[in-house]
Amino acid sequence: xNIPLSAxxxxxxxxxxxxxxxxxxxxxxxxxxxxxxxxxxxxxGVDHAIAVSSGTAGLHLALLALNIKPGDEVIVPSFTFIxxxxxxxxxxxxxxxxxxxxxxxxxxxxxxxxxxxxxxxxILAVHTFGIPADMPALIPIAQRHNLFLIEDACEAIGATxxxxxxxxxxxxxxxxxxxxxxxxxxxxGMIVTRDPNLAARMRALRNQGRSPTDNWFQHTxxxxxxxxxxxxxxxxxxxMQRLPEILARREQIARLYNxxxxxxxxxxxxxxxxxxxxxxxxxxxxxLTEAFTTTHRDxxxxxxxxxxxxxxxxxxxxxxxxxxxxIPAAQPLPVTESIASRTIALPFFNRINExxxxxxxxxxxxxIRRIH
Numbered sequence: 284x285n286i287p288l289s290a291x292x293x294x295x296x297x298x299x300x301x302x303x304x305x306x307x308x309x310x311x312x313x314x315x316x317x318x319x320x321x322x323x324x325x326x327x328g329v330d331h332a333i334a335v336s337s338g339t340a341g342l343h344l345a346l347l348a349l350n351i352k353p354g355d356e357v358i359v360p361s362f363t364f365i366x367x368x369x370x371x372x373x374x375x376x377x378x379x380x381x382x383x384x385x386x387x388x389x390x391x392x393x394x395x396x397x398x399x400x401x402x403x404x405x406i407l408a409v410h411t412f413g414i415p416a417d418m419p420a421l422i423p424i425a426q427r428h429n430l431f432l433i434e435d436a437c438e439a440i441g442a443t444x445x446x447x448x449x450x451x452x453x454x455x456x457x458x459x460x461x462x463x464x465x466x467x468x469x470x471x472g473m474i475v476t477r478d479p480n481l482a483a484r485m486r487a488l489r490n491q492g493r494s495p496t497d498n499w500f501q502h503t504x505x506x507x508x509x510x511x512x513x514x515x516x517x518x519x520x521x522x523m524q525r526l527p528e529i530l531a532r533r534e535q536i537a538r539l540y541n542x543x544x545x546x547x548x549x550x551x552x553x554x555x556x557x558x559x560x561x562x563x564x565x566x567x568x569x570x571l572t573e574a575f576t577t578t579h580r581d582x583x584x585x586x587x588x589x590x591x592x593x594x595x596x597x598x599x600x601x602x603x604x605x606x607x608x609x610i611p612a613a614q615p616l617p618v619t620e621s622i623a624s625r626t627i628a629l630p631f632f633n634r635i636n637e638x639x640x641x642x643x644x645x646x647x648x649x650x651i652r653r654i655h
Contacts, residue, residue: 286643288593289463289566292529292633297521304517312490315516320473322523323458326441327450329475331482334516335489338437338459340509341472342370344485345455346405349431351376355404360390361600361612362619363409367435368601371407379403380602380612382619386554388412391618392420398613399424405431410439410449412597413465413563414554418444418452433457437472440465441530442563449563450475460515463632465529465563466522468515532633533564539637540567540629543644549575549651564631568597571625571651579654580625586650587627592643597628 304315316334323332335341351357353375359367361380368378381394388411395406406425408416416434425432434452436442437459442449450456455478460471476482487494492506511519522529534555541552551570555562571580580596587594600623602612629643 284593285591286593286630286635286639287632288595288628288630290632290634291462291467293467293518294521294525297518300517300521301514304513307513310513311510313513315513315520316511319511319516319519319523322520323450323473323475326523326526327448327456327475329451329456329477331476331479333474333476333482333485333489334511334519335472335474335509336511337470337509338435338457338461338472339366339370340489340507341457341459341474342367342407342433342435343373344488344507344509345433345457345474346370346374346376347488348481348484349405349433349454351404351431354402356400356402357405357407358390358395358398358403359407360409360411360619361602361616362388362598362623363411363435363601364437364598365601365604365606366437367407367409368607376404377402378601378610380616380619381614382616383411383622384417385618385622387414387417387557388622389414389416390421392417392424394614395421395424399428399430403428403430405433407433407435408453409435409437410442412553412568413439413442413565414557415439415442415444415449415560415562422452431455438464438565439563441526441561443561445559454478455481460519460522463566465533465565466519466526468511468519468522471511471515471519529633530563533631534562536631536633536635536640537562537564537567539640540631540644543641544569544647547644547648547651548572549655566597566628567631568626568628569647570622571627573621573625575625575655577624580627582654583647583650584627586653587643587646590646592646593630595628596623597626598623
C-alpha cells in the first residue's frame with residue numbers, strides 16, 4: 284500500500300536499545316521485564332502489572348485468575364475484536380453479546396443489565412477505539428449483581444475518564460501492543476490489578492504454572508508460556524517514554540481527518556470531544572449514513588484499496604462470524620449490526636502526514652460520489 288491502514292513507529296534509538304539487550308545475558312524474565320511492568324503501575328496508578336505475550340493472553344489469564352469456568356456467562360460487546368470473546372471460550376464460559384451505545388460504540392449499560400442471568404459472573408468492558416466505556420455506570424451494576432468487572436483496555440492506553448486513567452477502574456485490566464496499537468512491542472500485552480493474590484496467580488500462570496516457591500522444574504498448577512521477552516520489553520520501555528508525544532500526535536491526526544471530512548454529509552465522523560474524557564486514538568473510523576448499504580461500504584473499501592490506500596471494516600460483529608455460529612446473541616443487537624455494516628477504518632498511524640490524509644479523504648469522497 285502507498286498509504287497503509289497502519290504502520291508501527293520504531294525509532295533508531297529504540298533499535299539500538301534492542302541491540303543492547305541482545306548483547307546482554309538476559310533475554311527472558313530479566314530486568315527489562317520488571318522495568319516495563321513498573322511503567323504501567325506508574326501509568327495507571329495500579330499496584331501490580333504483569334507483562335504477557337499478547338492482549339489475548341492477558342484476557343485469558345484474567346478470566347482464569349477470576350475462576351471463570353464452564354457454565355459461567357461473561358457479558359461482552361459483539362462490536363469488538365474477536366479476541367475478547369475467544370478468551371471467554373478458552374475457559375469454557377459463554378460470551379453473552381450485548382448491544383452498544385450509538386455514540387461511543389461501547390457497551391450499553393442498560394443492555395448489560397438486561398442480559399444478566401443467574402449464570403453471569405463477569406462483565407468484560409471494551410474501551411472501543413480508545414474511547415473509555417461508561418465505567419461510572421458499569422461499576423455499580425457489577426457491584427449490585429456481585430459480578431467481576433474486567434477492562435479490555437487493549438485499544439485505550441493513556442485514555443482517562445473523570446481524571447482517572449483507564450485501567451484503574453476494574454478488578455483487572457488488560458492492555459495490548461500489537462503493531463497497529465498506540466505503542467508496540469511487536470506482540471505483547473500487560474495486565475494490571477490492585478489485588479496481590481490475583482497478580483501472584485497470573486504471574487504463575489504466565490510462567491508454566493510455577494508459584495514463587497517452585498523451582499524451574501516444579502509446577503503448582505497447569506500454566507502457560509505467556510511470557511514476554513526482554514527484547515519486547517526493551518522496545519516497550521522506549522515506546523512508553525514516548526507515549527505522551529505519540530498520543531498527542533494521534534489526536535492531531537484525528538483532528539486533521541475531521542477537518543478534511545467536515546464537508547462530507549454522507550459520513551458520521553468519530554467523536555473528538557467527550558466531557559471529562561481523554562480519548563486515546565487507536566484508529567480513525569467513519570460511518571456512512573443509513574442511506575448506504577453494506578454493499579456500498581464494501582465497494583468504497585474496494586475503491587480505496589485499488590488506489591493503494593489501506594481501509595477496513597471495523598468491526599465485523601462477532602456474533603455474525605462463522606466461528607460463533609453456535610453461540611447466538613442473547614438479545615437483538617440492532618445498533619451493533621447497523622453501525623458495523625457502514626464503518627470504514629481509514630489509514631491511521633503516527634507518521635502519516637497531512638498530504639497523505641488529504642489524498643485519502645479526496646479519494647474517499649470521490650468513491651462516495653460515484654455510489655451516491
